[in-house]
Amino acid sequence: MEIQQLLSKYMLEISKVDDENKLYGALVGILKRIVDFQVLNVLSNNEVIYSEPQDVTIAQEYYADYLQWIEERLHPTFLPFEDVYVGLIPIFKGTKILSVAVILTTTEPTAEVIDYLQLIAYLSGITLENLRLFKIVDDSRQYYETIINVSNDGIIVFKDGQVEFKNLRAEQVISEHNRLLDEILKNTQNGVEFFEFEEANAFFSVSIKHIKLFGEDRVLVNIRNITTEKEIQKLKEVDKIKANFIANISHELRTPLAAIKAYVETILSMPMSYEEIQEFISIVHEQSLRLEQLLNDLLDFSQLESGTMRISLESANLCDIVDQAITVVQKLAEEKNVQIMKECSPVVIKCDPRRIEQVIVNLLSNSIKFSDQQKENKFTKITASDEGEKVRISVEDNGIGIPEDKLDRIFDKFYRVDNELTYSIPGTGLGLAIVKEIVEMHGGEIHVKSKVGEGSIFEVVLPKEQGA
Ligand code: ADP
Numbered sequence: 001m002e003i004q005q006l007l008s009k010y011m012l013e014i015s016k017v018d019d020e021n022k023l024y025g026a027l028v029g030i031l032k033r034i035v036d037f038q039v040l041n042v043l044s045n046n047e048v049i050y051s052e053p054q055d056v057t058i059a060q061e062y063y064a065d066y067l068q069w070i071e072e073r074l075h076p077t078f079l080p081f082e083d084v085y086v087g088l089i090p091i092f093k094g095t096k097i098l099s100v101a102v103i104l105t106t107t108e109p110t111a112e113v114i115d116y117l118q119l120i121a122y123l124s125g126i127t128l129e130n131l132r133l134f135k136i137v138d139d140s141r142q143y144y145e146t147i148i149n150v151s152n153d154g155i156i157v158f159k160d161g162q163v164e165f166k167n168l169r170a171e172q173v174i175s176e177h178n179r180l181l182d183e184i185l186k187n188t189q190n191g192v193e194f195f196e197f198e199e200a201n202a203f204f205s206v207s208i209k210h211i212k213l214f215g216e217d218r219v220l221v222n223i224r225n226i227t228t229e230k231e232i233q234k235l236k237e238v239d240k241i242k243a244n245f246i247a248n249i250s251h252e253l254r255t256p257l258a259a260i261k262a263y264v265e266t267i268l269s270m271p272m273s274y275e276e277i278q279e280f281i282s283i284v285h286e287q288s289l290r291l292e293q294l295l296n297d298l299l300d301f302s303q304l305e306s307g308t309m310r311i312s313l314e315s316a317n318l319c320d321i322v323d324q325a326i327t328v329v330q331k332l333a334e335e336k337n338v339q340i341m342k343e344c345s346p347v348v349i350k351c352d353p354r355r356i357e358q359v360i361v362n363l364l365s366n367s368i369k370f371s372d373q374q375k376e377n378k379f380t381k382i383t384a385s386d387e388g389e390k391v392r393i394s395v396e397d398n399g400i401g402i403p404e405d406k407l408d409r410i411f412d413k414f415y416r417v418d419n420e421l422t423y424s425i426p427g428t429g430l431g432l433a434i435v436k437e438i439v440e441m442h443g444g445e446i447h448v449k450s451k452v453g454e455g456s457i458f459e460v461v462l463p464k465e466q467g468a
Pocket of ligand 1: 366367368370397399400401402410415416417418422426427428429430431432433456
């Protein structure tokens with residue numbers, strides 16, 4: 001084969017190689033056609049990294065002293081030794097030596113052959129440098145990918161709405177929470193830069209950044225699991241709620257107890273008329289009812305917690321229940337100067353009348369307790385209306401109202417709105433939790449609408465026939 005043809009074939013061959021060994025294999029192939037050599041070693045950093053035949057090495061004494069010199073000279077050189085020649089062919093790019101091919105041959109190459117070898121060394125050098133650069137790029141890609149993959153955060157890159165890259169964590173989170181990817185796309189389209197996502201008791205914070213990569217638009221998404229932080233936050237809240245509860249309940253117990261003690265001590269220590277004693281004893285009675293009510297709430301709460309609360313259904317006239325409830329709160333309403341209004345359609349429902357009375361008493365007493373002292377005409381209005389299959393009981397007031405962001409919390413056990421308007425109003429935060437449970441046990445629903453400074457309306461809808 002003509003040398004030009006050999007060179008073109010070699011160029012074609014090495015343009016396809018993807019590792020150094022294949023390059024040296026091709027080098028061996030072309031060298032064999034040009035120089036008749038017996039052994040070839042390739043050295044890199046003074047170590048043999050390739051040999052032909054395999055595992056046969058040329059003794060270092062032949063060439064070790066010349067390596068430095070050849071690296072500077074960058075030209076193939078043949079050294080005569082008795083009956084053999086040792087050829088040193090530097091493989092280089094520019095002035096940078098990449099490796100050295102050492103061959104052992106019995107024939108001295110001509111100047112023309114040496115020129116070809118120089119050309120082959122140069123071509124091999126270009127390919128070798130490219131291979132090494134590719135390896136550096138590939139290694140650093142793997143290096144950064146490993147770092148990104150050990151990250152505890154999920155990282156996703158989107159290009160034109162499609163996932164272009166995702167790390168292992170992101171893959172895992174998305175496979176466990178299918179909705180998350182849709183949420184990310186939706187929020188990206190809406191220009192949202194940060195949102196929180198909750199599913200199956202797991203919380204994630206997601207941040208979205210628009211970036212440019214190689215001049216093109218990409219969306220970089222970071223997903224962080226914040227379940228532990230949220231749990232700690234919840235535990236802290238529970239702790240706070242518990243502490244508040246203990247303070248509230250102590251206050252609730254102490255107030256009637258202190259009154260009972262004071263009135264009884266007065267009766268015991270002072271001469272009194274029958275009427276005076278009657279008056280004092282009736283206050284003691286009232287306070288003991290308050291204590292009893294508190295204990296009943298606690299008992300209900302423990303039943304609610306243990307799931308042992310029961311209702312016994314019977315037919316009852318809703319208006320009778322409403323009237324009875326009004327009687328219970330009448331005194332409180334007078335003390336607080338709140339007018340009670342009533343509108344009731346006579347209707348018979350199947351329910352536990354004592355429990356429904358408890359619900360109404362609770363709603364009415366809240367509307368009185370949380371009345372607005374600044375307003376002159378304070379009212380609470382109870383309406384019970386027949387709606388065919390259902391009845392609707394609503395308790396409306398023009399009291400202090402409930403802040404919007406607290407509305408979904410007020411049915412939680414122990415929860416009380418904590419602000420300057422409510423701090424002096426007694427309570428345990430159990431009332432509405434018990435109310436909700438009773439309503440739901442009857443197969444009903446309870447809802448609230450409220451506006452701070454204007455008032456609140458609680459609505460209970462109960463089925464007429466079926467109870468729980
Ligand atoms: P308590 O009355 O013992 O505090 P509840 O569970 O009955 O507990 O009520 C929870 C909280 O909801 C109350 O502490 C209060 O902040 C708020 N709330 C309930 N009813 C009303 C109302 N009619 N007007 C204003 N706030 C109310």
